[in-house]
Amino acid sequence: MATAFTRMLSGRNTAVILASLGAGTLASGYLLTDTTAAADMRRAYPPSADFPDLRKHNNCMSAALTPAIYSQLRDKVTPNNWTVDQCIQTGVDNAGHPFIKTVGMVAGDEESYEVFAELFDPVIKDRHNGYDPKTMKHPTDLDASKISSGMFDEKYVLSSRVRTGRSIRGLCLPPACTRSERREVERVAVAALAGLKGDLTGRYYSLAELTEQEQQQLIDEHFLFDKPVSPLLTSSGMARDWPDARGIWHNNDKNFLIWINEEDHTRVISMEKGGNMKRVFERFCMGLQQVEQLIKERGWEFMWNERLGYILTCPSNLGTGLRAGVHVRLPLLSKDQRFSKILGNLRLQKRGTGGVDTAATGDTFDISNNDRLGKSEVELVQLVIDGVNYLIECEKKLENGQDIQVPSPIDQFQK
Amino acid sequence: MPFGNTHNNFKLNFKTEEEFPDLSKHNNHMAKLLTPELYGKLRDRQTPSGFTLDDVIQTGVDNPGHPFIMTVGCVAGDEESYEVFKELFDPIISDRHGGYKATDKHKTDMNFENLKGGDDLDPAYVLSSRVRTGRSIKGYSLPPHTSRGERRAIERLSVEALAPLEGEFKGKYYPLKSMTDAEQDALINDHFLFDKPVSPLLTCAGMARDWPDGRGIWHNDDKTFLVWVNEEDHLRVISMQQGGNMREVFRRFCVGLTKIEEVFKNHNHGFMWNEHLGYVLTCPSNLGTGLRGGVHVKLPKLSVHAKFEEILTRLRLQKRGTGGVDTASVGGVFDISNADRLGSSEVAQVQMVVDGVKLMVEMEKKLEKGEAIDSMIPSQK
Numbered sequence: 001m002a003t004a005f006t007r008m009l010s011g012r013n014t015a016v017i018l019a020s021l022g023a024g025t026l027a028s029g030y031l032l033t034d035t036t037a038a039a040d041m042r043r044a045y046p047p048s049a050d051f052p053d054l055r056k057h058n059n060c061m062s063a064a065l066t067p068a069i070y071s072q073l074r075d076k077v078t079p080n081n082w083t084v085d086q087c088i089q090t091g092v093d094n095a096g097h098p099f100i101k102t103v104g105m106v107a108g109d110e111e112s113y114e115v116f117a118e119l120f121d122p123v124i125k126d127r128h129n130g131y132d133p134k135t136m137k138h139p140t141d142l143d144a145s146k147i148s149s150g151m152f153d154e155k156y157v158l159s160s161r162v163r164t165g166r167s168i169r170g171l172c173l174p175p176a177c178t179r180s181e182r183r184e185v186e187r188v189a190v191a192a193l194a195g196l197k198g199d200l201t202g203r204y205y206s207l208a209e210l211t212e213q214e215q216q217q218l219i220d221e222h223f224l225f226d227k228p229v230s231p232l233l234t235s236s237g238m239a240r241d242w243p244d245a246r247g248i249w250h251n252n253d254k255n256f257l258i259w260i261n262e263e264d265h266t267r268v269i270s271m272e273k274g275g276n277m278k279r280v281f282e283r284f285c286m287g288l289q290q291v292e293q294l295i296k297e298r299g300w301e302f303m304w305n306e307r308l309g310y311i312l313t314c315p316s317n318l319g320t321g322l323r324a325g326v327h328v329r330l331p332l333l334s335k336d337q338r339f340s341k342i343l344g345n346l347r348l349q350k351r352g353t354g355g356v357d358t359a360a361t362g363d364t365f366d367i368s369n370n371d372r373l374g375k376s377e378v379e380l381v382q383l384v385i386d387g388v389n390y391l392i393e394c395e396k397k398l399e400n401g402q403d404i405q406v407p408s409p410i411d412q413f414q415k
Numbered sequence: 416m417p418f419g420n421t422h423n424n425f426k427l428n429f430k431t432e433e434e435f436p437d438l439s440k441h442n443n444h445m446a447k448l449l450t451p452e453l454y455g456k457l458r459d460r461q462t463p464s465g466f467t468l469d470d471v472i473q474t475g476v477d478n479p480g481h482p483f484i485m486t487v488g489c490v491a492g493d494e495e496s497y498e499v500f501k502e503l504f505d506p507i508i509s510d511r512h513g514g515y516k517a518t519d520k521h522k523t524d525m526n527f528e529n530l531k532g533g534d535d536l537d538p539a540y541v542l543s544s545r546v547r548t549g550r551s552i553k554g555y556s557l558p559p560h561t562s563r564g565e566r567r568a569i570e571r572l573s574v575e576a577l578a579p580l581e582g583e584f585k586g587k588y589y590p591l592k593s594m595t596d597a598e599q600d601a602l603i604n605d606h607f608l609f610d611k612p613v614s615p616l617l618t619c620a621g622m623a624r625d626w627p628d629g630r631g632i633w634h635n636d637d638k639t640f641l642v643w644v645n646e647e648d649h650l651r652v653i654s655m656q657q658g659g660n661m662r663e664v665f666r667r668f669c670v671g672l673t674k675i676e677e678v679f680k681n682h683n684h685g686f687m688w689n690e691h692l693g694y695v696l697t698c699p700s701n702l703g704t705g706l707r708g709g710v711h712v713k714l715p716k717l718s719v720h721a722k723f724e725e726i727l728t729r730l731r732l733q734k735r736g737t738g739g740v741d742t743a744s745v746g747g748v749f750d751i752s753n754a755d756r757l758g759s760s761e762v763a764q765v766q767m768v769v770d771g772v773k774l775m776v777e778m779e780k781k782l783e784k785g786e787a788i789d790s791m792i793p794s795q796k
Contacts, residue, residue: 036423036424036461036465037461037462037463037464037465038461038464038465038466039465040465041463041464041465041556041562042562042564045562045564045565045568046564049563049564049567049568050562050563050564051563052563052625052628053592053628056592080422080425081422081424081425082422085562089624089625092624092625092628093623093624093625093626176422178422178426178429178434179433179434179435179436180426180429180430180433180434181429183433208437234618235624239477240473240476240477240619241436241437241476241477242477244436244437
């Protein structure tokens with residue numbers, strides 16, 4: 001017993017000497033290994049002593065993390081000194097739910113997905129229905145002209161919306177960023193958005209400086225985002241220093257909206273009442289492309305690679321990061337016992353009209369794409385359009401007393 | 416290891432002004448005292464276990480506070496934090512603990528026999544008596560900073576230290592993560608069970624990480640002596656019982672703590688203590704004795720008297736609701752306890768509670784008879 005403790009204590013003495021010599025950041029020969037004083041402290045305990053207790057957990061991280069993987073990764077760091085413990089903290093703190101499998105880990109920077117690939121790859125595969133980052137490539141396509149039949153019957157579809165996220169290369173992601181990095185994200189994004197013209201002209205509202213009046217207006221328009229309270233988010237560290245460098249930008253027409261420094265560097269939303277999904281997607285693509293052009297002019301770019309597509313904080317949003325959806329009334333279809341199967345085969349999901357984890361009110365549902373990674377933006381939006389049109393056809397058939405059919409399942413990945 | 420802060424050296428690439436937090440809307444001790452100059456001076460330091468300035472202040476940055484209640488706004492990650500960041504901690508300690516100077520010495524007195532009286536508080540008014548404190552185990556980081564391996568080692572050592580206790584201190588440990596439903600119900604009914612912290616003051620400091628791993632509750636068979644392991648501090652030690660015999664509660668408190676400290680010392684892990692700060696705990700507000708001695712007492716008439724607050728202040732006491740900190744009183748019953756922690760001993764602080772509560776109960780009785788209490792109002796202690 002005494003030997004274990006004295007060994008630990010001598011480890012701390014070494015750490016004291018190292019810290020006082022300023023030798024905590026020796027890089028040579030330790031390029032990927034954490035050499036800070038905290039790391040020396042941590043290494044006094046073997047990885048097995050630190051392995052989290054995940055026996056009551058149900059998330060993608062807990063399903064994939066083994067003691068072997070953990071001991072390989074524990075002492076590694078990304079170039080920004082981010083560790084695997086920091087990636088998985090949210091999944092350790094939030095055991096999950098028997099019915100809902102959350103992801104259970106986040107990235108702190110672009111390099112997290114590489115340095116901790118041993119853990120991220122199986123998590124990505126699990127979450128994205130078999131997408132294998134080791135062998136597959138993700139297609140990106142923001143050409144809205146390829147969309148067909150993008151106008152829904154407004155007797156059923158009340159509103160249309162497309163959202164995604166974008167991260168700015170070179171700056172750490174929300175769980176890890178320092179205050180200056182976060183402020184830099186805000187500066188870069190706001191400067192770029194100020195360059196948007198025509199029907200994309202708009203303005204920025206910094207959360208820290210909102211007047212009462214502005215705040216009320218943004219709430220009434222359903223634009224205002226609040227400090228995250230979900231422990232899934234707060235445990236990952238992304239709510240630190242709130243509301244510093246957080247804000248909302250929207251155009252004067254109020255149909256193109258950007259959130260800055262919430263769960264990702266930026267969340268981009270195009271939306272309008274009614275069923276013109278094609279126009280919503282056109283504005284989405286045009287806005288994204290213009291913003292990308294504007295940041296490039298200043299020497300910045302978005303995080304993207306051909307393995308994982310657009311890089312975002314949560315692995316669930318990799319690839320396109322795209323959720324295209326409608327609020328649609330389906331009073332008869334939603335009561336048909338084949339409803340879930342139809343949705344599943346169309347690769348669609350339903351949510352309540354309050355968004356994720358809400359219940360539907362009445363007969364109106366939020367219907368959107370399941371997938372994010374392995375299919376392009378154009379493909380996913382077309383999938384939603386075709387799928388929602390099919391659902392409306394089913395509703396009309398049931399109105400006329402006709403029977404409906406469950407469609408055959410759509411393929412997951414591009415051939 | 417809290418977030419965003421282990422890459423402190425990387426962060427030094429950014430200038431002080433770029434990193435300095437926006438504290439313009441804040442009301443806590445840290446926000447009051449942290450200037451850009453001080454931030455610039457301290458930001459490249461770290462303790463031997465790697466705790467940094469941003470780690471210290473994160474909870475105060477994330478929680479602006481309340482116009483009426485001045486929270487502390489910073490925590491220590493290990494024993495050395497109070498030294499390495501003394502230019503920040505010393506003024507905060509002074510502000511929080513009534514002008515305590517960097518050169519002052521703190522007196523520790525755990526000899527219960529030095530307490531006068533305390534065994535005769537009227538049980539018709541004093542419903543229960545309780546003394547609590549915290550202890551940190553030398554050689555480990557504190558809850559905001561511990562790794563899972565360290566926290567489990569703290570738990571193992573604590574369980575080992577408590578196991579050999581006998582007589583009135585014979586008891587059992589209940590780890591939070593393997594509690595049965597029956598055990599959980601019993602602990603809730605006894606008002607012993609502590610829950611995962613939800614207060615952002617605590618969660619933002621990182622002390623709720625990995626819950627409930629390494630956390631648990633130990634109590635003696637009599638249910639009068641209780642230890643929390645790895646909640647806000649390594650150990651929180653509580654002695655309590657129904658009725659007004661504060662003397663007995665304090666005796667058990669002192670005797671129990673002394674026994675436990677012996678065992679930890681024998682394992683080469685005594686308690687963190689020094690002659691300037693007394694017992695070292697996670698929050699600067701608990702330095703010194705870390706002691707809160709209090710009673711639940713019925714004061715329906717006195718509590719609505721115009722001079723109630725004044726009386727409490729002069730007696731160096733504070734009131735809380737019966738649910739503990741930040742709760743309201745129910746049915747005229749208040750939790751009355753010592754306001755001081757640092758600069759006076761355990762005996763002195765419990766004496767103030769005993770004497771003060773005795774006086775207030777007499778005032779209550781006078782008010783019941785319709786008599787005035789003005790002549791009884793004490794001078795400032």
